[in-house]
Amino acid sequence: MSLDELRHRIDQLDENIVKLLAERLAVAEAIGHEKSASGNAPIDPGRERKVLDHAISTAAAGGMSADEITEIYGSVIKLARQRQETSVAFQGEAGAYSEAAALAYFGPRSVTRSCESLEEVFRQVANGIVQFGMIPIENSVEGSISRSYDLMLESNLMVSGELNLRVNHCLIGNPGSTLDGIKRVYSHPQALGQTGHFLRQLHLELIPASDTAGSVKLIKEKGFTDAAAVASERAAAIYGMKILARDIMDNPNNFTRFFALGLHDAPPSGDDKTSVVFAVKHKPGALYEFLRILAERQINLTKIESRPTRKKAWEYNFYLDFEGHRQDERIKAALPALEEQTLFFKILGSYPKARTEGK
Numbered sequence: 001m002s003l004d005e006l007r008h009r010i011d012q013l014d015e016n017i018v019k020l021l022a023e024r025l026a027v028a029e030a031i032g033h034e035k036s037a038s039g040n041a042p043i044d045p046g047r048e049r050k051v052l053d054h055a056i057s058t059a060a061a062g063g064m065s066a067d068e069i070t071e072i073y074g075s076v077i078k079l080a081r082q083r084q085e086t087s088v089a090f091q092g093e094a095g096a097y098s099e100a101a102a103l104a105y106f107g108p109r110s111v112t113r114s115c116e117s118l119e120e121v122f123r124q125v126a127n128g129i130v131q132f133g134m135i136p137i138e139n140s141v142e143g144s145i146s147r148s149y150d151l152m153l154e155s156n157l158m159v160s161g162e163l164n165l166r167v168n169h170c171l172i173g174n175p176g177s178t179l180d181g182i183k184r185v186y187s188h189p190q191a192l193g194q195t196g197h198f199l200r201q202l203h204l205e206l207i208p209a210s211d212t213a214g215s216v217k218l219i220k221e222k223g224f225t226d227a228a229a230v231a232s233e234r235a236a237a238i239y240g241m242k243i244l245a246r247d248i249m250d251n252p253n254n255f256t257r258f259f260a261l262g263l264h265d266a267p268p269s270g271d272d273k274t275s276v277v278f279a280v281k282h283k284p285g286a287l288y289e290f291l292r293i294l295a296e297r298q299i300n301l302t303k304i305e306s307r308p309t310r311k312k313a314w315e316y317n318f319y320l321d322f323e324g325h326r327q328d329e330r331i332k333a334a335l336p337a338l339e340e341q342t343l344f345f346k347i348l349g350s351y352p353k354a355r356t357e358g359k
């Protein structure tokens with residue numbers, strides 16, 4: 001074949017490929033509506049793995065390598081995810097880190113809903129106003145967000161996913177302000193804690209507020225030139241504000257872990273975690289007995305946290321994350337033995353292990 005003929009052949013093939021891709025995306029969108037109607041998470045890593053394996057074996061028959069088809073299908077599945085529009089509630093004003101986490105996890109086309117409080121996030125998911133809630137659960141520097149843990153205990157919502165988001169704090173002021181003129185700084189206590197060293201050097205008065213982006217909005221509305229806020233670059237852009245200093249975290253390895261909460265947890269993906277909460281019996285070695293069951297069955301513990309029960313002084317609930325899905329045989333077999341060691345035992349959900357955004 002001549003060059004012209006070969007190029008004509010490519011044009012014909014591309015026409016077919018593009019038509020098929022458009023059709024595939026439309027089908028993914030329809031699947032998204034089905035999932036949304038049944039309250040299921042749009043992202044299904046187990047299914048994605050099967051789709052990719054199927055593509056790899058089909059490609060092999062046509063003389064294409066696994067690497068080549070994986071590269072193409074990575075983009076196809078990413079775009080399919082984005083077609084599955086999802087509604088997600090988060091605490092804080094537009095521009096909050098929780099909103100960035102929701103968009104990173106559910107895709108940039110998801111519809112985010114700002115809520116005043118974490119309680120409101122839980123309420124909106126439970127009442128079906130939105131499909132999911134994105135809540136911060138712990139920070140790699142400041143530790144656990146206790147309110148999130150307490151609310152999960154009371155609620156019937158389940159964890160369907162987790163995400164680690166890199167947190168890059170900026171000091172943000174009104175367009176007319178300068179770093180020298182700043183006397184006070186507003187932000188969420190966690191953000192003030194994560195930037196304490198930088199803020200102390202400037203001898204600023206720290207004013208805790210309910211969220212990072214909300215603080216940017218506040219100083220904008222008040223027109224303060226002697227006050228700034230600690231928040232993300234994205235928050236500064238949303239409110240048209242000036243970045244007075246970037247990357248002001250004491251520890252550059254600052255990540256926040258978020259949970260995607262829904263009416264159900266996620267189906268097994270082959271690489272999952274499970275979160276549980278329980279109270280142990282009042283006897284010596286009760287917690288040890290619980291942990292021994294995990295150890296004997298080679299179940300890897302990834303986090304343990306205790307919180308006061310708030311029913312009786314000095315009594316605690318334990319929150320625990322371990323590797324594996326509650327439907328995996330190994331985990332399923334261990335659950336009755338674990339529950340046996342407790343006064344109460346609740347599975348918060350099984351979900352695919354986190355990807356880390358912005359590493």
Ligand SMILES: O=C(O)C(=O)C[C@]1(C(=O)O)C=C[C@@H](O)C=C1
Nearest residue numbers: 028031043044047048051077080
């Ligand atoms: O099969 C599904 O459940 C889909 O939503 C389709 C699809 C895909 O494009 O292959 C898209 C997103 C999911 O995470 C899994 C797979």
